[in-house]
Amino acid sequence: MTRALSTPPVIASGLLASSPQPVLPATGGLLLRPWVRADAPAFLSAYQDDETRRWHTRRPSTEAQVREWFDAYRRDWEREMGGHWAITRDGVEVLGRVALRGLDFDDGVAGVAYWVLPAARGAGVASRALSALTAWAMDEVGFHRLELDHSTRNHASCRVAAQCGYLLEGTKRSAAVHDDGRHDMHLHARVRGD
Template identity: 70%
Template sequence: MTANLSTPPAIPAGTLPAGTLAAAPQPRLPAPGGLLLRPWAAADATVFLAAYRDPEIGHWHTRQPASADQVREWFDRYGADWAREKGAHWAVTGGGGEVLGRIALRGIDLDDGVAVCAYWVLQAARGAGVASRALTAVSAWALGGAGFHRLELDHSTRNRASCRVAAKAGFLLEGVKRSAAVHSDGRHDMHLHARVRDDGPPA
């Protein structure tokens, strides 16, 4: 039998057609404990800038904004990332609307249905499960209705707090990437974690 060349091939599960994300505004995502993940707003520039002055956040992030104006430029690029389907960036906020942290999907690859997670939490909000709850909410959206197949995250092998966040959110440790990233004290080996759609919800 001759194949019908006019029929497009089936789209594999976990593959996102172009336009899937950008067809709608970036969503606002509720998370357990009264958290809300929302797109960054210009009014958040001051608290965002202050976060990178925290030695703990600054240690793990060598790329840092120099001013509130530069932060607002970053926010503009965040909006462009969503429109181009290359990234999604959220402020993690508490019940009163206060910013507690950041979570993002970067390096979005629609063809493979893969994205990379990144996060930080302000010092005053640490130890309360903010990062793991936000990561769980983003993962449920991305691997559920959004249609991604696999999410990855990496962190320094010396960053035990980030490792705990990944584990709580159901991201399995897959291995070590040797000398893969630069932090404030030089190169670090990185743990690679991942969660795929078939893993189901975290324990």
């Protein structure tokens, strides 16, 4: 059964699925591109890093599992549920991940997420990738609001959000489980016109 809306959707259904997932340029020679099977070792290595593991409790343990995730990422695009990109240097060297998730075309709202491999940290990779994804999602796709949340203990992620114009809107108390227990989560958002 379809839901009757009193207002038209902000984004038309089919807009994303009608095209291949795009490759998005970012400043500093970065390129955001869909994940490919050959990226599995780099992706898996991120989740073997203590800092990444600290903030991500859902993590793959084998390259075969990573390839299953990549297949799910492709299905997410086809079903207009999300988009997942490898952050690369010139399309080759994997530096991290950026994603658009929880797409709500009716209200024009989505969530964003990212991580960066240890060797690429501190060089502005996450903020350049997030800025490129934000510009594409808002200016080309038409999202009105993008949300980002992170543990209140994750100060690096908070800095990235602020640098990219995602305003801190509040704290979601005891909202996520991490390896060391429940964490409060900061909610940041970027709204069209900010």
